[in-house]
Amino acid sequence: MDTDQSYHYGVMRRAIDLIDANAGVPLSLDDLAAEMNMSPAHFQRLFSQWAGVSPKRYQQYLALGQAKALLRDRFTTLDVADAVGLSGSGRLHDLFIRWEAMTPGTYAQAGGGLTIRHGVFDTPFGPALAMGTDKGLCGLGFLSECTLDDGMEDLCSRWPEATFVHDPAPIKGWVDASFAQKGEAHLHMIGAPFQLKVWEALLQVPTGHVTTYSEIAGAIGNPRAVRAVGTAVGRNPVSFLIPCHRALRKSGALGGYHWGLPVKRAILAWESARTGAA
Incomplete structure (x- = not known):
């Protein structure tokens, strides 16, 4: 990188x-x-x-008006997710993400028995704290709007029974692939079943496009669970690769972003600009 x-x-x-x-x-x-x-x-x-x-x-x-323009011109309903696919132009350019989710029983153990390695890496959106198990990245958060201590406390609190080790080397290849738009990144998603459904739906939204919380709720079969979907989007532990930044309010407002609204705006504009230029 x-x-x-x-x-x-x-x-x-x-x-x-x-x-x-x-x-x-x-x-x-x-x-x-x-x-x-x-x-x-x-x-x-x-x-x-x-x-x-x-x-x-x-x-x-x-x-x-950028968000509203995206909704008007590049809004993608998740009904066409099977046409979008999880690789090629529908994902992070040419990056293919291999996904593995924990079982509900393992999730209930709050990360017990897992060793999670972490490190800080350079990215196009400032320094990022990345975490990963032997199976793939399980955490990625941007630090330009918060301190490293805040980022560590945030991500570590999601799996309180795990063992955390500062050891960036084993996960560096996955992080590099995530932002270099080539190679392969593995994800090891650790979350509740409802959260996993929401995060999987986010993977269907292609680069340069956006969706809404209500569309996600409909896509996972819970059209009335808009508020719960918003909470699950906010709890996405792997920013950028699980593109929670592409979820907007129905009004077209950007809404919030766990790692800072300036980062969300920068990522959306960066993706839109590159998609438009292509």
């Missing part, structure tokens, strides 16, 4: 904050570059390398 990714995201995060502070009025390349203490050419090159599009184009994806 590119070791400059977190630096790039830090610059982009500052630029996004400036765009937000300007109340949706587009900022020129010169103005953005000046605020970043960079030349326009260098900022344009750095920004385009990260986002895949120019700063001007990216601002369009960060506009206030």
